[in-house]
Amino acid sequence: MPEPEFLRFLNPPQREAVTHGEGPLLVVAGAGSGKTRVLTYRIAYLVGHLGIAPPHILAVTFTNKAAGEMRERVRALLGASAAALWVGTFHSTCTRILRKEIHHLGYSPGFVIYDEKDQVGVVREALRRSGLDERVYAPRAVLWHIDRAKNEALSPEDLAARADGPQSAQIAQVYAAYQQLLRTSSALDFGDLIRLTVLLFERHPRVVQWYRERWRHVLVDEYQDTNTAQYRLIRLLVGGTSNLCVVGDEDQNVYSWRGATIRNILDFEKDFPGARVVKLEQNYRSTNVILQAAGAVVRRNRRRRPKALWTDRPGGDLVVLHEARDEFEEARFVVEEIRRLAAEGYRPGDIAIFYRTNAQSRVVEEQLLGANVAYTVLGGVRFYDRAEVKDLLAYLRVIHNPADAVGLKRIINSPPRGIGKTTVERAETLAREEGIPLHEALRRFSQDDSTLGATRRKVGDFLAMIERLREKAQDGLVSAIVQKVIMETGYVRHLVEEDSPESRSRGENIQELVTSVFAFEESTPDASLASYLDQITLVSDADGLAKTPDHVVLMTVHSAKGLEFPVVFMVGMEESLFPHSLSLDDPEAVEEERRLCYVGMTRAKNRLYLSRAGARRVYGSLRFNEPSRFFAEIPPELLSASSPFEAFAAPKRVHAARRTVIRKRAGAAPDRRGRTIDYSYDQSGEHDGNDGAPEPLPLESGMRVRHPNLGFGTVDRLDGEGARARVVIRFERAGVRTFMLAYAELEIV
DNA sequence: ACGCCCCCACTTTTT
DNA sequence: GTGGGGGCGT
Numbered sequence: 102m103p104e105p106e107f108l109r110f111l112n113p114p115q116r117e118a119v120t121h122g123e124g125p126l127l128v129v130a131g132a133g134s135g136k137t138r139v140l141t142y143r144i145a146y147l148v149g150h151l152g153i154a155p156p157h158i159l160a161v162t163f164t165n166k167a168a169g170e171m172r173e174r175v176r177a178l179l180g181a182s183a184a185a186l187w188v189g190t191f192h193s194t195c196t197r198i199l200r201k202e203i204h205h206l207g208y209s210p211g212f213v214i215y216d217e218k219d220q221v222g223v224v225r226e227a228l229r230r231s232g233l234d235e236r237v238y239a240p241r242a243v244l245w246h247i248d249r250a251k252n253e254a255l256s257p258e259d260l261a262a263r264a265d266g267p268q269s270a271q272i273a274q275v276y277a278a279y280q281q282l283l284r285t286s287s288a289l290d291f292g293d294l295i296r297l298t299v300l301l302f303e304r305h306p307r308v309v310q311w312y313r314e315r316w317r318h319v320l321v322d323e324y325q326d327t328n329t330a331q332y333r334l335i336r337l338l339v340g341g342t343s344n345l346c347v348v349g350d351e352d353q354n355v356y357s358w359r360g361a362t363i364r365n366i367l368d369f370e371k372d373f374p375g376a377r378v379v380k381l382e383q384n385y386r387s388t389n390v391i392l393q394a395a396g397a398v399v400r401r402n403r404r405r406r407p408k409a410l411w412t413d414r415p416g417g418d419l420v421v422l423h424e425a426r427d428e429f430e431e432a433r434f435v436v437e438e439i440r441r442l443a444a445e446g447y448r449p450g451d452i453a454i455f456y457r458t459n460a461q462s463r464v465v466e467e468q469l470l471g472a473n474v475a476y477t478v479l480g481g482v483r484f485y486d487r488a489e490v491k492d493l494l495a496y497l498r499v500i501h502n503p504a505d506a507v508g509l510k511r512i513i514n515s516p517p518r519g520i521g522k523t524t525v526e527r528a529e530t531l532a533r534e535e536g537i538p539l540h541e542a543l544r545r546f547s548q549d550d551s552t553l554g555a556t557r558r559k560v561g562d563f564l565a566m567i568e569r570l571r572e573k574a575q576d577g578l579v580s581a582i583v584q585k586v587i588m589e590t591g592y593v594r595h596l597v598e599e600d601s602p603e604s605r606s607r608g609e610n611i612q613e614l615v616t617s618v619f620a621f622e623e624s625t626p627d628a629s630l631a632s633y634l635d636q637i638t639l640v641s642d643a644d645g646l647a648k649t650p651d652h653v654v655l656m657t658v659h660s661a662k663g664l665e666f667p668v669v670f671m672v673g674m675e676e677s678l679f680p681h682s683l684s685l686d687d688p689e690a691v692e693e694e695r696r697l698c699y700v701g702m703t704r705a706k707n708r709l710y711l712s713r714a715g716a717r718r719v720y721g722s723l724r725f726n727e728p729s730r731f732f733a734e735i736p737p738e739l740l741s742a743s744s745p746f747e748a749f750a751a752p753k754r755v756h757a758a759r760r761t762v763i764r765k766r767a768g769a770a771p772d773r774r775g776r777t778i779d780y781s782y783d784q785s786g787e788h789d790g791n792d793g794a795p796e797p798l799p800l801e802s803g804m805r806v807r808h809p810n811l812g813f814g815t816v817d818r819l820d821g822e823g824a825r826a827r828v829v830i831r832f833e834r835a836g837v838r839t840f841m842l843a844y845a846e847l848e849i850v
Numbered sequence: 851a852c853g854c855c856c857c858c859a860c861t862t863t864t865t
Numbered sequence: 866g867t868g869g870g871g872g873c874g875t
Contacts, residue, residue, distance in 0.1 A: 191865075192865050241860095291864090291865055458863075514851090657864095659862085660863085681861095681862050694862095718866090720860080
């Protein structure tokens with residue numbers, strides 16, 4: 102067969118990867134080196150040249166966006182036959198497998214998928230059942246341990262066997278109780294989707310055999326982000342043939358907190374003997390300046406293979422460094438630059454603004470709004486996280502799977518129908534004692550004479566309503582079911598009766614949900630309640646973002662991975678923000694921050710701006726962060742400073758600062774959320790509202806103090822005298838100094 | 851059972 | 866600066 106025409110568009114290493122035949126293949130793909138092109142062309146090559154039928158190919162990605170893009174690009178190469186190809190995320194792929202096979206593990210195929218918030222609720226209940234105090238075992242911390250175990254495909258028993266003390270044994274026990282709860286609820290969490298698929302394949306050789314025969318070639322994108330469970334899954338899937346092609350770049354591993362381990366990519370040749378390794382080092386995206394700057398940063402890391410990324414785009418504009426007084430001026434600078442760029446011919450859609458944490462988007466948004474620049478924010482507060490949306494979705498979940506205890510608890514009294522905490526608690530106790538799902542316990546209440554008449558009736562009515570909806574859902578469209586739910590539950594009626602600005606906005610969100618259901622039905626041929634529920638839990642808001650050429654895009658650096666923009670702004674380049682304060686103590690974590698910085702920088706094609714604010718408000722108190730260490734790692738000749746570097750290195754003057762106590766005061770104006778608070782200054786911390794002059798602050802420079810958020814620090818100086826003095830506190834962590842104005846209550850130690 | 855209010859923890863990143 | 870959970874009073 103003649104070589105396909107499209108190979109002409111590839112450079113030699115790309116071509117080598119694309120035309121590799123059987124056996125393991127690792128493609129080390131530097132940023133912007135055309136890895137998606139290699140993956141898609143390779144699929145086209147397998148199909149068109151090696152005669153592999155599309156159903157025999159599995160391509161796995163991490164995000165739905167990446168999956169969608171790959172499917173699109175393969176379709177462009179192969180046409181209609183591409184439809185038979187299975188391209189999906191790890192989680193969606195496992196969901197589809199489990200929907201078919203999970204009965205082998207004794208679960209119901211109608212399982213629901215719990216998100217992180219649902220998980221916290223389950224951990225709470227598991228703690229209660231284990232007789233542990235939430236205040237000692239923080240639910241989120243326990244969940245972190247459970248998730249970590251799941252990322253390594255460890256069962257509760259495995260974790261118990263590894264326990265090295267009473268506390269870890271307790272956690273293993275909570276994990277067991279947690280798992281029990283999930284099972285009675287017919288629910289799986291994200292970690293289970295992978296872990297149980299691994300378990301299924303390990304325990305049922307005939308099942309895994311079926312999938313091995315089905316998928317004779319497996320391709321994995323972003324291999325550096327795989328965790329141990331995913332690694333084991335891949336091994337099981339490819340079996341002895343090892344027709345496996347993985348693409349990745351250890352410099353872009355930014356998900357180790359989710360269990361991703363660089364080990365998988367670094368040890369690929371050991372894991373899959375005889376593997377061919379191809380390095381893609383030519384970057385087609387960025388100017389040489391940007392590439393050099395980003396490379397200089399990531400080069401500081403120890404755990405990586407040396408790389409020589411190069412581009413034939415010489416020179417380029419210098420990386421712009423901007424030091425602003427505070428976050429407002431920083432945002433204003435960005436907006437002004439965007440305007441200037443417009444004059445140069447850049448469109449808003451060419452421009453992206455990255456930040457480390459979602460909370461940072463707000464200031465930028467305000468400035469963009471003020472300047473009338475259209476923008477889109479990716480991620481952040483998710484639509485599906487809104488209370489009213491979650492309520493309606495919980496109805497759908499319970500209709501689909503009545504055993505779903507988390508969903509049931511959520512909706513049982515929403516809108517209020519007179520079923521209170523006591524009743525739910527009693528039902529939970531009964532459920533635990535009898536080992537039955539919560540809805541079974543409730544059913545007994547509704548039938549049991551020992552239950553109070555009124556409660557019996559209310560619970561009975563509620564269950565009957567769910568049952569009615571369930572019947573209607575059997576053969577209805579999802580949109581019809583949603584509308585039935587809205588009608589039958591009186592959810593919207595309740596909001597209308599409330600008639601507050603808040604309830605109106607909730608009504609709008611519900612309307613939006615209904616609209617999104619219609620959109621889902623239009624775009625999905627086999628739309629069903631189950632597939633809709635899977636979709637919304639497995640798809641993030643960012644995935645659904647339509648391309649909007651006239652909008653500037655705002656997102657975290659994490660969600661920027663895999664994207665590219667002609668112009669990139671990275672804001673908040675400050676110590677303890679980027680690298681983040683939670684990473685400072687751990688050198689490995691700092692290396693991850695550095696990789697994240699590298700990922701952000703290499704998204705830029707033509708222009709890159711890095712900025713920081715000398716002062717910034719964090720949780721309501723003012724902080725002065727030093728410039729990010731990543732600044733200093735960029736060779737100066739690649740930089741153009743748009744403001745004097747020293748100007749804001751340390752606070753010269755600070756504005757207001759006293760010991761602050763927040764108290765409610767009658768008659769104060771309500772805030773946006775309807776709360777009446779009044780900021781009153783009082784150094785005693787006891788009481789305000791008196792008319793006498795406040796006493797002088799009992800502070801001197803050099804004194805050790807404790808701040809509720811930042812921990813121990815030292816009084817750097819006091820500006821001014823008496824109670825009007827401004828107090829600057831210096832905090833130090835892992836060699837990083839943070840200054841802040843003492844706004845919160847300080848304790849002298 | 852309900853609603854108001856206080857207090858706390860949260861915010862690093864997401865399938 | 867914000868959302869949620871728990872406590873308290875009705």
